[in-house]
Amino acid sequence: MGEFDQLIPRRGTDSIKWHVKSNELPMWIADMDFKTAPAILKAMREKVDFGVFGYEEPQADYYKAVAHWYETEHHARPETNWMLYCTGVVPAISAVVQRISNVGDNVVVQAPVYDIFYHSIENNGRHVLSSDLVYDQQAHTYAIDFKDLETKLADPVSTLMILCNPHNPIGKVWSRDELIQISSLCQKHHVILLSDEIHGDLVFGEPAYTPLFSLPDALIQHTITTVSPSKSFNVAALHAATVIVPNENLRESVSRGINNDELGEPNLLAIPATIAAYTQSSDWLQALKAKLVENRQFVAQFIETRIPEVQLVSENATYLLWFDVSQVTDDAEKLTVFIREQTGLFLSAGTVYRGNGCYFLRMNIACPTNMVEDGLNRLKQGIEAFKK
Template sequence: MNWNDCIERTNTHSVKWSFPKGDVIPMCIADMDFQVSSAIVEAMNKKARHGIYGYTTFSDRYFESIMSWWKRRFHMDIEKEWISFSPGIIPGINVLLSVLTEPGDGVIIQDPVYYPFYSTIENHGCSVVKNTLLYKDGVYSIDFDDLEEKASRSRTKILILCSPHNPVGRVWTDEELLKIGDIAKRHDLWIISDEMHGDLVYEGFEHIPLFKVDESLLKRSIVCAAPSKTFNIAGLQTSILLIPNEEVRERYQDKLTGFGLMRPNVFGIEGTIAAYEEGEPWLNELLMVLEENKQYVHNYLEQHLPELRAIQPQATHLIWIDCSDLDMQGEELCRFFLEKARVKFDEGFKFGASGQSFVRMNIACPKERVDLALRRMHEAILEHRVKSRISK
């Protein structure tokens, strides 16, 4: 696998590469500019050569590949019956909210957080209840006193937990997860745990699935997972919801059928099996590449761009960058990077009000592209420094 190959993605219907016009580097949208594992490519080619792409269902091998992955990576036994399908995590959470809430109910999120959570909650007439993360000295933590108070409200029904957290990159410890679970049990709160990035964890840290930390949470929580972020196959539209509660699982599956979303993509099934059965060596290489890119960004900013602070992620292929010292926020900040540096980031303010002075950078690309983006940022900020001195 050549991790330095800058593969051309323009004119391939890529969302990430369709927006930027002209000489702009997209460091946004959480997919990767790396080719997938050769095992997945071969599985796709084999199915394509078969030549029949009819309605598709789930095989025993599909379920076994998922259960085996969880056993190897997280040392946890999950039951086949828990596994439910969704074409994506956000569609799955939408269906869950239609099952678990009524209009006017409150749903807690821990902002700054993955921005589709906001519209997902509002889609069902529910209220977004913010348990804003604490930010001090470049480290994010959970405000448990605030979480307790908001969970105690009579109309608060659900916490959507982002674990590992997107965009700040925190891997929650077992102690933090136990505290969350205790609050949920005290206040009869459901937890939807989005563990999409659970496989993309850096050395020295361990992702702990919510179910593993406290088995008593099995009946009041759902874990959302997928091979899509791990193996760069989001376009195959196959995600996994683990729902141990039988009643909720049946209601979820009834809703899924009612929405016509019960059948998987023919290539999604093949891609999932190939990823979980044969993709581990590719993933282990990927994590080393991401570690190098992460450290390179940190060192570059520290050496050349003291105005920017990379929040060191413990997981994900994303870096949350604090730009407070640039004295720009929101649209102005992102316009500066887009127009002056010709680099497109995900706008921090979309993740919540506490993200106004931040941008999210995707480092899942060849180091050459990371370096070019950083050098462009450096040139733009050098010019900004000069203009700032003149204006003073």
């Protein structure tokens, strides 16, 4: 049995995902039911065995590890002096919202999108201005309406755009051309562009992931890219992220924001675990991706043959699958509550991601394939009962 086929019981740990009833199967929040890479565990053990845990700050080896990863995995080496450490991608986003925009400004997003973007914007007294992604009902794909995006960026009180690349929850990675267009529009209208690339390592085949910082120099001076080993290596509770800001003045501002909020100091495991991830865990990631591809194919076939009223929309990114359930309901929230009550399957309702999310469900398939199968059987049963 492969390492990604092992069912590791997580009930009774402090896992948010698994804080559910004994008959329930959680396939919602974005963490994986897999153990992290051996090299990361080894680095953590060595650190714990050392036993002295005073205040820390990342040194050159940390930043070199990040640069090395992007160079070897994604063919784009960010300068180490562009980087800032932060205790998470969401904390970095909130710090940027606070420091880079003003109360009452618009922050442009593309709904349906990761719901916490809305919290970071609205909890800080800014307005969400969405240039909704355009859904093609026939092809089951999403696209950017660049005309609409430009109109929204051109609004004088739009000062920041938060992009999700690859895009959670729709499972799509943006092409280099699309990134160039987005970045050019932001530059034209004096909007700072923050690209959340936490899912960047989880892209399967083509089109490949293009880090925003790999665009030509002139197109990255108003950009901030956030990356982290958290999704790729299942270390969300590590609370480690790197913020990449090529322009010195902007970087100073972002650094001030991170440090004002006291988000710049790593916990005792963040540095060794990140270095081990980025320098020794590429093979593990390849094996993980093979498992995720297998799970995606399993889901695609199951849905097509056994739940034909549901369509799989996700393209080639993330382990979060986006299902069109518009033939079943226009109230995804109601459907997820019903499915959970009837079958114990706990999915995310698309509604929280706004836009046309009320017609969609999101399922996390980063778990052993037999758990995915269990989830799909429950989904089928839940949908059939709901239709009655």
